[in-house]
Amino acid sequence: MKLSLIKSTSIDDIDNDCGEIMNGKLFGTFGTRGIIGRNLTPNVATKLGLSLTTYLGKGKTIVIGYDTRTSSLMLEHAMISGIISGGCHVKRVGLIPTPVLSYTLTRLNADAGVMITASHNPPQYNGIKFWNSDGSAFLPKQDREIEKIFFNEDFTLAKWNELGKTEEFLGIPREYIDAIKKRVNMNTIKKAKFKVVVDAGNGAASEITPTLLRELGCQVVELNCKFDGFFPGRNPNPNELENLKNLIEHVKKFSADLGLAHDGDGDRVIFIDENGEYVTGDRSFALSCFSFLEKKRGIIVAPVATSTVIRDVAERVSAKLIWTPIGEPSIVGKMKELNADIGGEENGGVIFRDWVWAREGILTIAYILEMMAKKRKTFSELDNEFPTYRQIKTSVSCPDEKKSQVSKRIQETFSDKYEIITIDGVKLINDDGWLLLRPSGTEPIFRVFAEAKTNKKLEELKDFGLNIVKNALSELD
């Protein structure tokens, strides 16, 4: 029942603009992304490395990690060459999940991080994303500065006696696992003796997640848990149900307590409950909040597109819920500002305070298991403590130049009839559910997101949403 009508991809996918590397724009929502053999070449990576060192200044230390893609080592070498020639030092951590890179940054007191990954994109893609010393992703503002240096080729090169050095740190995943184990009640989890099917999608978490689970006393069934950049097991995007059919079958066949699926770089996790039902990312985010904040009265930060279930959980644990625009930098920014306890996204990435300021696909698992063990409940039993909702995403065309007027028009028309949130697009809320009408940043369309408790209401809401935009447009003409 948790599977809503989402057939589509996550919001990240929709908004992900791969950045036209050659056309003056480099960074999309996720750093630089490109296609190997086409626009993401070693020369681009070297120049990016030099842009980063020029931005940071000589003598700084930069941590580099990468995911399992076939092109990752190639890009790593190119980045290393650029960084060294710019006079910064490199600490190589090798093949690691993205949250482990964030962890490494704080652990090694490095000045910046570079993660080579295209997350959930198909194997021909790769990407380069920069990180701050506190483990948070570069803000769009920082990306723009790097972009400027890159395109002006305004690089600072080091002299032969100022060149950077490289060092390898290969023991980090072990430390990371130990650190996670210290954050949860190990004995409680161990006693529960969970049976878990892990589908790491042949990505960067292929070893860490099964290892962690075994050390938490779980019986682990591994699926696609071999590092392989060809992604032979499945498409690396876990937010599409059809990519997880095999996992669901295995959960049923082995009568497992839980199924887990990562994306390519392990900053997200998607859960399959003991009945083989797919759980959406915002429900698992909500349950993470339930586990993490019980008896804490903390602050939850969530993007406006998150399911109402997050509000239900917030009420249940007496937490304060703060809405933000969509996107990891906005969530992390707000969390830092308010010193919030937990934040997350509907794609299965959760951010925890006092850990690293980045999406976690691994620590999240430990918290969910801890709650299941403590409350002696199955995943679906926990999930059923909260109402279910249905969601849909669609779009309607709208010329770029009219987007802001349309938004304004909608706000004016509905502000007295609905609870309205205008942090990112226009969100209209009533007792039946909510509608989020949001102009796309990259395409001449308005995105329409709807959530309701029943299919009937959902259809009504969706049509209503599409009409709102269409009407606003025609009224403008």
Place this chain on the structure above:
Amino acid sequence: MLFGTSGIRAIVNKRLTSNLAMNISMALATYLHEGNIILGRDTRTSGRMIESAMVSGFLSSGINVYSAGIIPTPTLAFLTKYLKMEAGVMVTASHNPPEYNGVKLWDQKGMAYTPIMEREIEEIINQANFKRVQWDKIGKEFRVDQTHKYIETILNSVDIEKKFEIVVDCANGSGSKITPYVIRSVGSSVVTLNCQKDGFFPGRAPEPTEKNLFQLIKMVKILNSNLGLAHDGDADRVVAVDDKGRFVPFDKLLAIYAMNEGKKIVTTVDASMLLDEVCDTIIRTKVGDVAVADGILKNRADFGGEPSGSFIFPSIHLAPDGILAALKLIEIIQKEKLSSLVDSLPNFVTIREKFSCKEKDKKNIMDRVFEESKYEDILTIDGLRVNFGDSWFLIRPSGTEPYIRITCEAKDEKKAKQRLEEGKTLLMKAMKTLK
């Protein structure tokens, strides 16, 4: 012109950037099309920077890279052949100062790339039309450590029973571990100098000249050692200090090897006439180890070398090998002390002088030199060498610097000066007519 007499050499982050290194690797990949290559570097501070750029370039073109890390150049050349690689790539600037680095290429036979091959690579770089593969054809990187195979091979090639006391100065270069090790392996005791790998070359400048080796010379004298040996930055060269603490002149060292290695010897046009005196057959080539190796191969010669400490022993391989040469010298001094070998050779006088000349004028001036020359016994392989039986002079444009050099040699100083004047007159005439 990117390639000089011994591969590419340039100042790091001036001409030799990450980007250029990447382009060189992609050009070589385009030239090779597919296969495996072995990649190594010397101890320079920029080694990793150049190496990483090249690994990335190779992988992007679908070439598999076997990374050997810090390694002497002769070892890399040997392994290129031994491991059946399509090519060997050595990141080194050999004896140049520390701000330099470079790239030297080796073919399947373990022989340096010829100028023709180098020109093809250069052409691909200029066209910037590199082979690029899709994500599923990206090359793989492996680490390789087969140095022991090389050591085994060179140790088996010498017959050494006597034990000596030897001082070794490896210039903080990539021969720093292996040379002391092989010398100990043949039973001698080793005192090391500048044998910690360090790209700042804190001990001395990497070029093994008499001036740069004053510490080694002192050490040999103080310790009363039998022999002092010194490498350049990548151990493709070796020079010697004899048991009396005297630096052995380059030409004499070359002659000592030549006398021992066989009948047919290859050397360059700028080498001493001493070689003509001690060898049966001398074949002269252009300056540069690439030309010497080519000469050895074409003439099936027994040995080849240059008066710079660069020696090639074709029974093992066709790369200049300072480590193997070190062992060979130990083998030689079993029969006779190095000092008496040196003293048994005649002393000739060599004078060298250089004249400023712009790169673009070099060819025209040399054309005029050839026209104006009225001499009969000449060699025109590389510049103009005029032989007089008891003396000679050579007018030759430098391959790497903006100079035309005159080298002359005779049995006494008076004669040598006379030859220098003759050469100068000819060169001045040529330079004047150009203006």
